Amino acid sequence: MVRTGLSALLIIGTWATAGLTQASAADSPSAAEPRASAALIAAMQKDLGLTKSQAEARLTAEKAATALQGTAQRAAGPSFGGSWFDADSGKLTVAVTDSGTARSVRATGADVRLVDHTAKQLDAAKSRLDALSAPSGVSSWHVDPRANSVVVNVVASEQGDNDVRAFVAKARKAGPVTVKQTAAAPQTFAAGTVGGDPYYTGNVRCSIGFSVHGGFVTAGHCSGVGGAVRGWDGSAIGNFQGSSFPDNDYAWVNVGSGWWTVPVVLGWGTVSDQLVRGSNEAPIGASICRSGSTTHWHCGNVLAKNETVNYSQGAVHQMTKTSVCAEPGDSGGSFISGDQAQGVTSGGWGNCSGGGETWHQPINEILNRYGLTLHTA
Structure with missing residues (x-):
């Protein structure tokens, strides 16, 4: 890949770099700088089938919905049944079990839906x-x-399997359960060593997630604690300081040897490199984009949160599911909504030719687990 405008120390899909001209200039953005670049709007038009004005309006509405989540949940109190962004109405919708709290929730600006079960249940x-x-x-x-x-x-081809049917029967006894079909089983997105734009650890290529002060976060399945990390040029970057997989799928790597971090997600020429300004969690239904070293930049929607993903290596908990595609080598890469960091790519099914779904491990959980501070602009 021709790295026009990028220095020889660019880490795959990352901002942990020396001499990244755009990133250096972006460290001191002007107050008038738009939050969404024209290229980002174009990517949303392509991947989400929106017009330019629809993409701009959606980003504005999603930002408002994200800011409203906490207030609306407090207004719902114990009757809170969850919330999501409704792309059709452009508003946050809050589920409640008590009609008496509906007025208080509507007063916050959110829509309301009455349901039978609380989020706690x-x-x-x-x-x-x-x-x-x-x-x-x-x-x-x-x-x-x-x-x-x-x-x-349930994987469609396995729905008649006796073990699957037995699991579903037990699940229905656990509480309100809906069974849906999916096209394929999930897999992680690490890959064997190839030339290009990776960070490498052993024989594995993965992608950097987000810069933190002192290093970067990525996927835990890429390496265990102590694993050495090299840049695309083979130079040493650091080591895995913490790693968890399965149960979780996150890790962090220290940065040294002349490498440093900046608050940028690489746009790979599809969009301009994106500044990271925070980590406010986007609601279900919001748009979200992903950057990775194999398939570069793609967008989609948040489909679900707190999902347990049953990989062959073991279950991983508290994952967020999206409609964004990914492929091997994208593991660990950045999920971002607007200018807010969301999480690191774990795995999924499908590819970026035929489509699929991808999960990420939420960024705030990783930061809290290791006591890290996100590097923001």
Whole structure:
């Protein structure tokens, strides 16, 4: 890949670089700088099928919905049943079990839907599923506030398997459950060593997620603690200081040897490099984009949160599911919504030719687990 405008020390899909001209200039953005570049709007038009004005309006509405989530949940109180962004209305929708709280929630500016089960009840049901051993034909499960149920995703070709049917029967006893079909089983997106734009650890190529002070975060399945990390040019970057997989899928790497970090997600020429300004969590239904070293930049929507993903290596919990595609080598890469960091790529199914779904491990969980501070502009 021709690295026009990028220095010889660019880390794959990253901002941990020396001499990245755009990133250096972006460290001191002007107050008038737009939050969404023309290239980002163009990417949303391509991947989400929106017009330019629709993409701009959606980003504005999503930002408002993200800011409203906490206030609306507090207004709902114990009757809170979850929330999501409705792309059609452009508003945050909040589920409540008590009609008496609906007026208070509407007063915050959110729409309201009456449901039977609280978020607490649904989370408890999901926790009971997490305690079960799932066969490979069960792809994942998560709480879906829109369905007011725990959704269990079953690989379509395996739905008649006796072990799958037994798991589903146990799941239904755990609480309100909806069974859906998925096209394929999930897999992680690490890859064997290839030339290009990677960071390497052993024989594995993965992608950097987000810069933190002192290093960067990425996927845990890429390496265990102590694993040495090299840049695309083979020079030493650092080592895995913390790593968890399965159960979780996150890790962090220290940066040294002349490398440093900047708050940028690489746009790979599809969009301009994106500044990272925070880590406010986007709601279900919001648009989200991903940067990775194999398939570069793609966008989609947030489909579910707190999903348990049943990889062949073991279950990983508290994942966020998206409609963004990914392929091997994208593991660990950045998920960003607007200018807010969302998480690091874990795995999924499908590819960027035929489509698929991808999960990420939320960024704030990683920061809290290791006591890290996100590097922001």
